[in-house]
Amino acid sequence: MGNLEEIKTILGPLRVYENEPLSRHTYFKIGGPARLFFEAKTVDDLKLAVETAYRYQIPFVVLGGGANVLVSDRGFEGLVIKNKATGIKLIGLKGTIGKTGKGIKNALVWTASGTPMNQLARFTIDQTLEGLEFLLSVPGTIGGGLKINAHFNVEKHEFIGNRLMSAALFDLKTGTTKSVNHDYFDFSYDHSKIQETDEIVLEAIFKLDKAKDQGDLWQKAMDGIKRRNEEQPVGSACSGCIFRNISRKDAMRLVTPNLTTSTGYIIESLGLKGTKIGGAAISSTHTNFIINTAGATAGDVLKLINLIKTKAKEKYNLDLKEEIFYVGDFDEISN
Ligand SMILES: Cc1cc2nc3c(=O)[nH]c(=O)nc-3n(C[C@H](O)[C@H](O)[C@H](O)COP(=O)(O)OP(=O)(O)OC[C@H]3O[C@@H](n4cnc5c(N)ncnc54)[C@H](O)[C@@H]3O)c2cc1C
Structure with a gap:
């Protein structure tokens, strides 16, 4: 792989590792070495890393939690970007806010794409917002979750994509960032459009309804964990x-x-x-x-x-x- 030193200089020589075993970064604990490995700690880091890979035309892959991948024993002959860009904030409320907040109807929640899905679930439950509590027991990040349209109880239509309002994607055709809305993803069971385009999710905004009772949300989330403990290894x-x-x-x-x-x-x-x-x-x-x-x-x-x-x-x-x-x-x- 050419331009190795230039890539290291751009991303920070001390932050780029060579031949990092990917078994350390997957739930399977399987995977050979990454030729280059970089941990993105912010959305800007993630963007810089994918822009750099795009500019130098080197093969790259973004790993979120590594909970839905099988990595080859030969590893990856390119740049592996581990997405640790985390962050969640409330960016909008709709309804009568007042002192008690009781009139709030729904809220917009921003997340960086490397945020673990269970962190987002915890945050939204704490805010008495419903719609993503089932994610409490799902491993992985928002980016990986949007790619597969992460779900728990499919019969009850519990999909992460249902609550997505918009996202910022890195477009591999143009090398630029674009903002897209929910419909762009063409979500269905285990499907989103970025499986075909390989676009990278940088950040996402979810729209969630205010729930009546926070206790009910915790109960639902804990029921999911109980069911998982009974049915999964x-x-x-x-x-x-x-x-x-x-x-x-x-x-x-x-x-x-x-x-x-x-x-x-x-x-x-x-x-x-x-x-x-x-x-x-x-x-x-x-x-x-x-x-x-x-x-x-x-x-x-x-x-x-x-x-x-x-x-x-x-x-x-x-x-x-x-x-x-x-x-x-x-x-x-x-x-
Ligand atoms: C014990 C266990 C239980 C599970 N239970 C469930 C379950 O109940 N429901 C469910 O839906 N899934 C489940 N999964 C699978 C996994 O949790 C999900 O698929 C999750 O969405 C994986 O996210 P990740 O960040 O780990 O993705 P990764 O495994 O890191 O990556 C998966 C794919 O997404 C791509 N990707 C990662 N980040 C981005 C990004 N920012 N932008 C674009 N592409 C990206 C990767 O390149 C790769 O192609 C389970 C997994 C385990 C290990």
Whole structure:
């Protein structure tokens, strides 16, 4: 990679690390070295880093919490920007404000894109604002959350995108920053437009309604944590659900129990629960999770992913699609 010294000078020579192991920055605890690694502590840092990568035409990737990625064992031959740009503030209130604030109808909340989603949930609950309390138990940052349209209870339409009002994005086609509104993202289950454009979220503004009772919001958030503790392999190194759920159409075609769209059900019915390759295993608690039991490589995880995809295709004619994103080079991702 050319221009290495120039990039280091721009971002601060002491702030750019070479060959930083990415296993330190992913929930999976998997991933080889980043050729260059920079931690953005503010939105300006993040902007400077992506602008620099754009200007020097070097491959780059932004990592948020690293909760939804599988990083190659060979690492990433470019600049990895770890987004630690955090910050939340109330920037607008609508309704009768008065001394008690009781007449407030809704509020606008600004966040830097590296803010953990659970911090935003905590802040909004503290302000008695409803709509994002389900994020209390979802790992990762606002930027990563907007890319996948992070959710908890899909049947109840709990998606982060529902409450997004606008965002500032770095546009990789023009090398400039632009402001976009909610509709731009074209949100749906596990989808937002930035999956196609690879634009980078710098900051975001959410519009939330005033709730009647703060206690109810805490209750809802804590119920989510309880459910997660019951259904997921809590404490294991993993990347959450590996695959997106299947479509309603496929659930109807396969006549799944109660027409469930759960990919966990599909994997279990393939008899793969607990299957282990190297240090990676399909969780026995939640079959759509692969866990790093000890020293798993990205190769081990990928072999399990390919095994699940092959069996799902053979038995059910299903084309399972990953929810996780791949970072770095992989030889054999099956389609
Ligand atoms: C134990 C566990 C439980 C989970 N439970 C849930 C759940 O209930 N619901 C749910 O929706 N998800 C869940 N997940 C997955 C994960 O929490 C979400 O996908 C989350 O949105 C990932 O955010 P992140 O910041 O960690 O993204 P990362 O993993 O860092 O990145 C994911 C993708 O987003 C890109 N990206 C990151 N930041 C930005 C940015 N600022 N701008 C543009 N692109 C960016 C990355 O380049 C990458 O392509 C779970 C994960 C784990 C480990």
